[in-house]
Amino acid sequence: MIASPKPRPGILDIAAYVGGEAKVEGVDRLIRLASNESALGPSPRAVAAYRALAGALHRYPDGGSIELRQALARRYGLDAARIVCGTGSDELISLLARCYAGPGDEVIYSRHGFLMYPIAAQAAGATPVPVPETALTADVDAILARVSAKTKIVFLANPNNPTGTFVPRDAVRRLHAALPSSTLLVLDAAYAEFVTRNDYEPGIELVEEAENVAMLRTFSKIYALAALRVGWAYCSAGVADVLNRVRGVFNVTLPAQAAAVAALEDVAAVDRAREHNDIWRPWFERELVRLGLAVTSSVANFVLVRFPAKPRDADAAFAFLKSRGILTRGMRAYGLPEHLRISIGLEDEMRAVVDVIAAFLKT
Ligand SMILES: Cc1ncc(COP(=O)(O)O)c(C=O)c1O
Numbered sequence: 001m002i003a004s005p006k007p008r009p010g011i012l013d014i015a016a017y018v019g020g021e022a023k024v025e026g027v028d029r030l031i032r033l034a035s036n037e038s039a040l041g042p043s044p045r046a047v048a049a050y051r052a053l054a055g056a057l058h059r060y061p062d063g064g065s066i067e068l069r070q071a072l073a074r075r076y077g078l079d080a081a082r083i084v085c086g087t088g089s090d091e092l093i094s095l096l097a098r099c100y101a102g103p104g105d106e107v108i109y110s111r112h113g114f115l116m117y118p119i120a121a122q123a124a125g126a127t128p129v130p131v132p133e134t135a136l137t138a139d140v141d142a143i144l145a146r147v148s149a150k151t152k153i154v155f156l157a158n159p160n161n162p163t164g165t166f167v168p169r170d171a172v173r174r175l176h177a178a179l180p181s182s183t184l185l186v187l188d189a190a191y192a193e194f195v196t197r198n199d200y201e202p203g204i205e206l207v208e209e210a211e212n213v214a215m216l217r218t219f220s221k222i223y224a225l226a227a228l229r230v231g232w233a234y235c236s237a238g239v240a241d242v243l244n245r246v247r248g249v250f251n252v253t254l255p256a257q258a259a260a261v262a263a264l265e266d267v268a269a270v271d272r273a274r275e276h277n278d279i280w281r282p283w284f285e286r287e288l289v290r291l292g293l294a295v296t297s298s299v300a301n302f303v304l305v306r307f308p309a310k311p312r313d314a315d316a317a318f319a320f321l322k323s324r325g326i327l328t329r330g331m332r333a334y335g336l337p338e339h340l341r342i343s344i345g346l347e348d349e350m351r352a353v354v355d356v357i358a359a360f361l362k363t
Pocket residue numbers: 035036087088089090091114157159160161188190217218219220226229230231
């Protein structure tokens with residue numbers, strides 16, 4: 001018998017990431033609230049920039065994403081040389097895990113943190129270490145208690161997906177101050193632009209001060225370009241050098257770079273998206289509480305909601321919503337089987353989801 005190729009040890013232990021559903025047979029108008037995508041959609045300027053490149057598809061993109069990095073540097077007051085763009089921030093999460101952790105090393109993440117962290121750690125051959133949370137929020141002291149000489153990376157999604165909670169600036173600083181300088185702190189601020197709290201800071205300050213911090217951002221959320229897969233890291237020169245050695249040479253496509261630059265320049269579109277979220281997330285949270293459901297207070301563009309016991313549990317709610325064309329996200333993979341995560345959509349979508357949940361609770 002011919003032996004088939006075997007992947008490295010541990011690869012087959014990975015439970016593949018399962019994204020939100022996007023289709024339901026027989027339903028024409030779907031309400032898609034499963035993937036924390038933008039409610040309002042992209043800036044028309046970004047769409048125009050994307051379309052304008054239709055005649056240049058035979059050209060390779062700029063492998064260094066120079067214009068995009070310069071636009072990011074201008075917009076956020078950063079050093080362009082220490083920005084690295086990626087095929088979504090997912091690519092950067094995987095690369096950081098692969099470059100800084102391996103067999104025998106540990107990668108810490110909070111228990112209900114973004115699932116790509118343990119997947120990326122396992123793919124790198126490292127051991128993912130989930131740390132318990134307090135009130136569905138990353139717990140700095142619990143994380144520090146688990147740090148050892150083996151800890152190569154601490155991943156902190158801030159705000160966190162799927163809980164929607166965040167760790168305030170001072171607590172992030174306390175976490176960083178107590179970490180060994182050999183441990184990389186990755187602050188994944190995918191939802192930063194939605195946060196309106198003055199005790200929040202996405203990680204720029206710490207990146208400017210320390211060699212062992214990387215901040216990750218994305219164009220998939222408030223900039224509404226999830227289909228194009230653009231993310232970026234801001235980090236020390238040393239970390240940027242490492243990422244630039246291993247990333248795909250042409251990892252961000254030409255139309256994606258152009259659309260991202262245009263999206264960045266359309267500040268009014270981002271403001272509209274934030275204002276929409278500031279109205280409809282609190283409205284949705286209030287409505288859910290009015291229906292008697294437990295809601296985790298969120299600072300992002302989604303809400304984690306807890307359902308009662310059978311027969312009105314989260315699985316039944318998911319199926320009921322889906323049968324009416326509303327897609328939400330089940331949370332079993334995150335260790336939160338009693339919950340659904342529901343993204344903030346348009347006004348009529350939010351009203352529809354509240355009506356359907358109300359009907360479900362009366363079944
Ligand atoms: C916390 C967090 N980080 C990263 C990502 C990945 O984003 P991207 O589309 O840039 O790969 C997501 C997407 O849901 C996320 O929630």
